[in-house]
Amino acid sequence: MTAPDPGRETRIVEVRGRSIVIRQLVDAQIMLLAREAKVLQRDDVPVDRKINGVDRMFRILESAVVQPEDREFLDDLMVDGELDLKELVSFVTAFNLDENEKPKVRRGRPPAKR
Numbered sequence: 001m002t003a004p005d006p007g008r009e010t011r012i013v014e015v016r017g018r019s020i021v022i023r024q025l026v027d028a029q030i031m032l033l034a035r036e037a038k039v040l041q042r043d044d045v046p047v048d049r050k051i052n053g054v055d056r057m058f059r060i061l062e063s064a065v066v067q068p069e070d071r072e073f074l075d076d077l078m079v080d081g082e083l084d085l086k087e088l089v090s091f092v093t094a095f096n097l098d099e100n101e102k103p104k105v106r107r108g109r110p111p112a113k114r
Contacts, residue, residue: 010066011094015087018073021066024095029060033092054085061088 008023025033036053039045058078065071077083 009095013090013094015074015090016077016082018070020070020074022064022091022094023066025060025064025092029063030092033057033060057085058088061085061091064091 008026010021010023012019013022014020036057039053040050062071062074065074074083074088
């Protein structure tokens with residue numbers, strides 16, 4: 001069993017009944033994921049560029065997986081068509097809120113009376 005990167009936070013995410021330890025993505029990885037997601041939605045981008053973008057996205061998400069056995073498990077699921085990119089988004093969202101932190105409520109201002 002390999003030790004996670006001591007400088008980055010880890011979490012456990014359930015994927016198809018298996019607990020997988022993931023490390024937090026760095027800001028640059030999240031920015032690249034967002035950029036590639038936008039490229040995939042555009043109609044004026046060639047198909048080969050979109051395929052390269054999907055490959056980048058999967059490599060980024062796979063880099064978050066700590067254990068090599070878990071990477072193989074995820075690859076096998078993808079090959080079999082049992083796992084898609086939407087399920088892997090939990091690798092990003094797992095770090096959004098601490099378990100003890102309540103979501104912040106944002107309230108709008110009342111309309112100004114003139």
